[in-house]
Amino acid sequence: MKILGIETSCDDTGVAIVEDGRNCLSNIISSQEEMHSKYGGIVPEMASRQHLLSIVPAVSSVLENTGMEFDDLDAVAVTHGPGLAGSLLVGVNFAKGIAFSKNMMMASINHLEGHIYSAWLGGKDPEIDPGFPLLCLIASGGHTELVLMKDHGEYETLARTRDDAVGEAFDKGARLFGMGFPGGPEIERLASRAIGSETKFTRPVVKNSLDFSFSGLKTALLRRLEMKMPSAEFDPGDIPFGLKANIAKEYQDALVDSLVSRTVKVAKNKNVKGIIVCGGVAANSLLRDKMGSESPFPVIIPEKKYCTDNGAMIGAAAWYKLRVNPEYQWAMDIIPSLRLN
Ligand code: KG4
Numbered sequence: 478m479k480i481l482g483i484e485t486s487c488d489d490t491g492v493a494i495v496e497d498g499r500n501c502l503s504n505i506i507s508s509q510e511e512m513h514s515k516y517g518g519i520v521p522e523m524a525s526r527q528h529l530l531s532i533v534p535a536v537s538s539v540l541e542n543t544g545m546e547f548d549d550l551d552a553v554a555v556t557h558g559p560g561l562a563g564s565l566l567v568g569v570n571f572a573k574g575i576a577f578s579k580n581m582m583m584a585s586i587n588h589l590e591g592h593i594y595s596a597w598l599g600g601k602d603p604e605i606d607p608g609f610p611l612l613c614l615i616a617s618g619g620h621t622e623l624v625l626m627k628d629h630g631e632y633e634t635l636a637r638t639r640d641d642a643v644g645e646a647f648d649k650g651a652r653l654f655g656m657g658f659p660g661g662p663e664i665e666r667l668a669s670r671a672i673g674s675e676t677k678f679t680r681p682v683v684k685n686s687l688d689f690s691f692s693g694l695k696t697a698l699l700r701r702l703e704m705k706m707p708s709a710e711f712d713p714g715d716i717p718f719g720l721k722a723n724i725a726k727e728y729q730d731a732l733v734d735s736l737v738s739r740t741v742k743v744a745k746n747k748n749v750k751g752i753i754v755c756g757g758v759a760a761n762s763l764l765r766d767k768m769g770s771e772s773p774f775p776v777i778i779p780e781k782k783y784c785t786d787n788g789a790m791i792g793a794a795a796w797y798k799l800r801v802n803p804e805y806q807w808a809m810d811i812i813p814s815l816r817l818n
């Protein structure tokens with residue numbers, strides 16, 4: 478089954494054609510990074526307008542890359558939440574138009590479920606190996622959740638963040654260093670230039686809970702940078718580069734440590750068959766390495782290009798739904814605050 482996957486929940490326009498849930502035939506991401514970078518975050522109105530401009534060329538490109546026409550597709554799948562309302566509307570209405578006019582199956586996909594299914598892309602088959610239950614760490618700009626996946630489409634959320642998402646902590650941290658958006662890759666680059674170590678940041682703990690918390694770390698970073706400022710003016714440009722890199726390394730270590738220690742602890746409690754790490758932050762090399770070395774369970778992390786938002790993960794998730802239940806959800810709508818269960 479060949480599925481056109483469309484993802485427009487946030488800032489990137491992602492379109493892909495995926496065969497049988499695992500084989501991505503073409504994957505186009507039209508990034509809005511440059512447009513939002515100077516604002517230090519996403520401007521929703523600009524994002525939805527840009528999706529309108531990008532979606533037709535992106536769909537045309539995946540068709541051209543695969544030598545396919547709309548009639549060669551079996552289904553259309555689209556993210557219907559959670560996300561920015563204006564952005565979701567563009568993808569959902571575009572998908573409805575194609576599916577209705579071509580009388581094609583159509584699936585609405587939860588963005589978080591899409592991230593989970595990115596683990597199936599590229600040939601790996603966790604359905605056979607290692608099996609269920611799987612513990613999924615979804616770490617993105619809007620979400621930080623630990624989800625127990627009992628089977629395809631069966632989820633139980635075990636923990637989430639009490640305040641900022643971990644990607645948000647990377648983004649806000651980068652802004653404090655005077656760097657652009659998205660902040661994750663910026664912090665990772667700066668941390669890789671560290672020449673020594675600094676005092677460690679205290680790891681955040683939410684008492685009597687499995688939940689995450691990241692806003693305290695961001696405040697601790699602000700205080701640390703303020704302390705290192707030679708003048709009363711807050712200007713990160715005044716701090717020597719090596720010192721900034723050392724602090725960025727400590728900040729990244731603290732964020733990654735929080736994710737890895739909590740995830741491994743819960744995985745042991747639930748005696749899972751494996752751990753999936755997904756969402757934009759899963760592109761972080763330290764997180765990938767640390768989870769791999771500290772988990773006693775098999776760890777499945779998608780290729781970096783499938784970690785940040787993309788249409789392929791939506792096409793993959795849809796296959797596991799449509800192969801069981803053919804769906805023609807032409808009347809579905811966006812749900813900006815959609816949850817996984
Ligand atoms: O999944 P995603 O593309 O969008 C959301 O659903 O939010 O995740 C974007 C987030 C941003 O916060 C970005 O800073 C973070 O993923 N990110 C990273 C890296 N690449 C992207 N965080 C840490 N290290 C990276 N290499």
Ligand code: ZN
Pocket residue numbers: 588592617618756757785786
């Ligand atoms: Zn995402």
